[in-house]
Amino acid sequence: xxxxxxxxxxxxxxxxxxxxxxxxxxxxxxxxxxxxxxxxxxxxxxxxxxxxxxxxxxxxxxxxxxxxxxxxxxxxxxxxxxxxxxxxxxxxxxxxxxxxxxxxxxxxxxxxxxxxxxxxxxxxxxxxxxxxxxxxxxxxxxxxxxxxxxxxxxxxxxxxxxxxxxxxxxxxxxxxxxxxxxxxxxxxxxxxxxxxxxxxxxxxxxxxxxxxxxxxxxxxxxxxxxxxxxxxxxxxxxxxxxxxxxxxxxxxxxxxxxxxxxxxxxxxxxxxxxxxxxxxxxxxxxxxxxxxxxxxxxxxxxxxxxxxxxxxxxxxxxxxxxxxxxxxxxxxxxxxxxxxxxxxxxxxxxxxxxxxxxxxxxxxxxxxxxxxxxxxxxxxxxxxxxx
Amino acid sequence: xxxxxxxxxxxxxxxxxxxxxxxxxxxxxxxxxxxxxxxxxxxxxxxxxxxxxxxxxxxxxxxxxxxxxxxxxxxxxxxxxxxxxxxxxxxxxxxxxxxxxxxxxxxxxxxxxxxxxxxxxxxxxxxxxxxxxxxxxxxxxxxxxxxxxxxxxxxxxxxxxxxxxxxxxxxxxxxxxxxxxxxxxxxxxxxxxxxxxxxxxxxxxxxxxxxxxxxxxxxxxxxxxxxxxxxxxxxxxxxxxxxxxxxxxxxxxxxxxxxxxxxxxxxxxxxxxxxxxxxxxxxxxxxxxxxxxxxxxxxxxxxxxxxxxxxxxxxxxxxxxxxxxxxxxxxxxxxxxxxxxxxxxxxxxxxxxxxxxxxxxxxxxxxxxxxxxxxxxxxxxxxxxxx
Ligand SMILES: [Zn+2]
Ligand SMILES: [Zn+2]
Numbered sequence: 001x002x003x004x005x006x007x008x009x010x011x012x013x014x015x016x017x018x019x020x021x022x023x024x025x026x027x028x029x030x031x032x033x034x035x036x037x038x039x040x041x042x043x044x045x046x047x048x049x050x051x052x053x054x055x056x057x058x059x060x061x062x063x064x065x066x067x068x069x070x071x072x073x074x075x076x077x078x079x080x081x082x083x084x085x086x087x088x089x090x091x092x093x094x095x096x097x098x099x100x101x102x103x104x105x106x107x108x109x110x111x112x113x114x115x116x117x118x119x120x121x122x123x124x125x126x127x128x129x130x131x132x133x134x135x136x137x138x139x140x141x142x143x144x145x146x147x148x149x150x151x152x153x154x155x156x157x158x159x160x161x162x163x164x165x166x167x168x169x170x171x172x173x174x175x176x177x178x179x180x181x182x183x184x185x186x187x188x189x190x191x192x193x194x195x196x197x198x199x200x201x202x203x204x205x206x207x208x209x210x211x212x213x214x215x216x217x218x219x220x221x222x223x224x225x226x227x228x229x230x231x232x233x234x235x236x237x238x239x240x241x242x243x244x245x246x247x248x249x250x251x252x253x254x255x256x257x258x259x260x261x262x263x264x265x266x267x268x269x270x271x272x273x274x275x276x277x278x279x280x281x282x283x284x285x286x287x288x289x290x291x292x293x294x295x296x297x298x299x300x301x302x303x304x305x306x307x308x309x310x311x312x313x314x315x316x317x318x319x320x321x322x323x324x325x326x327x328x329x330x331x332x333x334x335x336x337x338x339x340x341x342x343x344x345x346x347x348x349x350x351x352x353x354x355x356x357x358x359x360x361x362x363x364x365x366x367x368x369x370x371x372x373x374x375x376x377x378x379x380x381x382x383x384x385x386x387x
Numbered sequence: 388x389x390x391x392x393x394x395x396x397x398x399x400x401x402x403x404x405x406x407x408x409x410x411x412x413x414x415x416x417x418x419x420x421x422x423x424x425x426x427x428x429x430x431x432x433x434x435x436x437x438x439x440x441x442x443x444x445x446x447x448x449x450x451x452x453x454x455x456x457x458x459x460x461x462x463x464x465x466x467x468x469x470x471x472x473x474x475x476x477x478x479x480x481x482x483x484x485x486x487x488x489x490x491x492x493x494x495x496x497x498x499x500x501x502x503x504x505x506x507x508x509x510x511x512x513x514x515x516x517x518x519x520x521x522x523x524x525x526x527x528x529x530x531x532x533x534x535x536x537x538x539x540x541x542x543x544x545x546x547x548x549x550x551x552x553x554x555x556x557x558x559x560x561x562x563x564x565x566x567x568x569x570x571x572x573x574x575x576x577x578x579x580x581x582x583x584x585x586x587x588x589x590x591x592x593x594x595x596x597x598x599x600x601x602x603x604x605x606x607x608x609x610x611x612x613x614x615x616x617x618x619x620x621x622x623x624x625x626x627x628x629x630x631x632x633x634x635x636x637x638x639x640x641x642x643x644x645x646x647x648x649x650x651x652x653x654x655x656x657x658x659x660x661x662x663x664x665x666x667x668x669x670x671x672x673x674x675x676x677x678x679x680x681x682x683x684x685x686x687x688x689x690x691x692x693x694x695x696x697x698x699x700x701x702x703x704x705x706x707x708x709x710x711x712x713x714x715x716x717x718x719x720x721x722x723x724x725x726x727x728x729x730x731x732x733x734x735x736x737x738x739x740x741x742x743x744x745x746x747x748x749x750x751x752x753x754x755x756x757x758x759x760x761x762x763x764x765x766x767x768x769x770x771x772x773x774x
Contacts, residue, residue: 036724037717043728044712066695066720074698074716082712308453311461325431325469329461330424333453337423340727341430 002149002197002224004256004277008366012249012275015365018054018256020086020149021195022078025053026362027256027277030268030354031088033285036061037071037081040285041344042351044083049321050351051359054086054150056280059143060095064125064132068145076147088280089148091139091181094157094229094261096123116156118173136180144188144196151196152227152260153181160205160235167205174203175217182221197224199258202247205230206239211247219252226251227258228276232267241270248274265294265357265381269374272361284354288346291335294353298385300328302346307332320352321345388581389536389611391643391664395753399636399662402752405441405643407473407536408582409465412440413749414643414664417655417741418475420672423448424458424468427672428731429738431470436708437738438746441473441537443667446530447482450519451512455532463534475667476535478526478568481544481616481648483510503543505560523567531575531583538583539614539647540568547592547622554592561590562604569608584611586645589634592617593626598634606639613638614645615663619654628657635661652681652744652768656761659748671741675733678722681740685772687715689733694719707739708732 001021008015016027032039032047035058039047047055057077062068074080077087099113113124120135134142139154155174158167178200185198200218204210211228218226228247231240244259248271251257258278259271268279284294293300295315300307302314313323314331322331322345334342357377364373388408395402403414419426419434422445426434434442444464449455461467464474486500500511507522521529526541542561545554565587572585587605591597598615605613615634618627631646635658638644645665646658655666671681680687682702687694689701700710701718709718709732721729744764751760 036720036726038721038726038728041727041731043708043731045708061724065724066716070696070716073696074714080714080717080720082717309457309460321430321432327461327467329453329457330467330469333423333467334425337448337452339423339425340428340730341425343727344428344430344731 001194002256004225004254006254010365010368010370011273012245013272013361013365013370014257014275014277015362016256016277018086018277020054020197022084022086022149023053025086026359028268028272028358028361028365029054029278030358031056031278031280032351032354033058033280033282034081035282036065037077039347039351040289041340041347044081046348047083047085050348051355052085052351054088054278055083056088056090057081057146057148058095059089059092059139059146062089062146063092063142064127068142072145072147076145078147086150087148088150088278089143089146089152090260091143091152091154092134093121093139093154096121096134097156099123099126118176136177137184140181140184140188140198144185144192148196150199150225151185152199153178153201153223155201155203155229157203157230157233158205160230160233160239162205164205164207167203167207167210171203171210171214174201175214178218178221182223199223199225199227199256201227201229201260202251203230204247206235206243208243208246211243212250215247215250223255225256225258227260227278229260231259232262232281237264237267240267241274244271244276245274248276251275265354266378268354268357269361269377272365273370273374284350285347288350289343291342291346293346294350295385296380297383298381301386302328302331302335302342304332304386314349315353318349318352318356320349322349389584389643391612391641393641397752397755397757398660399632400659400748400752400757401644401662401664402749403643403664405473405664407441409471409473409536410440412473413746415655415659415745415748415752416441416665417745418443418665418667419738419741420445420667420669421468422669423452424464426734426738427676428727428734431468433735434470434472437735438742439472439738441475441665442470443475443477444468444533444535445482446476446479446526446533449476449533450479450529451514455529459532459534463532465534473537474535475537475665476530476533476539477647478530478539478541479521480508480526480541483508483521484543486510486513505563507541523564524571527568527571527575527585531572531579535583537586537612538572539586540565540588542588542590542616544590544617544620545592547617547620547626549592551592551594554590554594554597558590558597558601561588562601565605565608569610586610586612586614586643588614588616588647589638590617593622593630595630595633598630599637602634602637610642612643612645614647614665616647618646619649619668624651624654627654628661631658631663632661635663638662652741653765655741655744656748656764659752660757660761671737672734675737676730678729678733680733681737682772683767684770685768688773689715689718689722689729691719691773701736702740705736705739705743707736709736
């Protein structure tokens, strides 16, 4: 189980500490995404060297391959992936719903491999087309087998631009699912002892009243933590920042607050300002593999010809292994030549950037200067870079 | 420049020491291949941790991308790739000739992008079709710009199964090219001071008299080291082992002896037994990326279903990071999921296997028990494994 302490506040921003059975995590924190039980290109020792205390793994992917029962037999996620730190799993819902709902007039795009019912969701695997069923109970059971320190409620995350009627219908069902998730989780805990902390998720799109109701109902269930889902799913950054600034402070003050699947460095600072404690996003790792580097002076597209003879490190202010060791010219050469080391070096750098940003933000909150810190960083990122 | 000492002999096997401006290398040694100035998937610090003292880089690839003049501007290879150890470059000839000779009745397959003349070789880039010329003088100039510790003569390496007439014609030209390489190298050394040590290459296919003549003529040029080229190019392992056993002892005793592009663990032991000091091959790194692991009990094909629940390390007798950290079940999962970490973990393991094998062989030679050591290893590799 987990314990959360609030150490300091600076306006709405919070400096906290999350204790887990797999280490203590200083918040606000960014969780690198390890979809298939590996943060792509990195080893566990790399993550430790980067100072990552918690990583996210995706239930949908692991359920399909290699299977949650296999991972359970092999000692659950920590032992399977040889990761001594904390793990958070999502419920699988987000990926399942991304497969696209079946039938005419559906709200979602995608190949239409999903049927949604009150009981749960039937879907076909993107790997082999095999048929599967996921429900609140099943999502909790699978996550418990995977053995993460924090598990997430099974919810539907509608596209931001779905209409109000769909958001109301979806949210009502998600709220009923949340009650079922809690029951399933309490039954497992009663049988096997406390191990995984269940976080509730509040949806509601960009509708403030729906969000408020979702948060109030979820808070009444007194779960170990709460998340905002349904951001960064099609709305503009400004819409997201406004929504998060409105919703995050409504989440229970004494519980950890998690903004799911967000985001850019700018998004993280906006979320921290709103009082968010946990973040995850594929952005730093995915863009790294596409050759985009986040630096103290803005973004850098390493394939650009202007770096062919550039002997500077990717970010002269960065202390990561890649910046201590390689020039932009060499990183560009590796990327152009399709070398795996390019992907790895870029990933090490981008995660170092994200994790350092969070460490700096924590210090700024402790020292009561987060707003100034945020403004400085935003200005610096706009100073230069490849746009 | 380099200095070579012979420390011990055990029948034809030799235990030596190669001193370079970038470290001292204990021989026999295996050189990991870093085609595009990176040993695929690994960082310089990984190579250092593995105990690699010298790596090979490919002149053909680096000449085309990013260009030898760019690498020279960026501080030559060591600084460009941030590698403090020694580097050996091939001449580019092998890759150029692999492009396939142009014209009817040619000896080689391939797309036919090469025209061979006495002066040198005209070829088209496999990257963009651009036209280039490589000659003995040009190959030395390019390698000198790259700045390796050991550079190789420009030669033709005919397919093993080319007929005797072609081997005679090709060898005679290669021998004339060797004299030109030596002249070009001495001119550069005279102008810029000693930096790169030029190794001659003896060809001759499977014809013992041609090999003997090639070696005798090359030895008369008193170069810093000598290589056997033209092995592992289509002949059977037994033909190669016989040829190397016959040819290697004929190479100058006081100079380092290099068997180019060879080979399997069995091949390395055969080469060491014949008195070879240096080896290189893409095999351990390439097969790693295809999921084939070399272990103390034979080969292991990690994708096999039998490893899906196998909690043992890839090789229980191996001390590499991958074996200390990951189970076969996890490595199989990573490989099946197409994760980059699979390629990297397998590469770390296979190179550890090769480099440990060489360290063990060095000890066995020192202790005068190399023949027994070789027999034990060959028996153990046949004990188990995926064939
Ligand atoms: Zn960096
Ligand atoms: Zn190993």
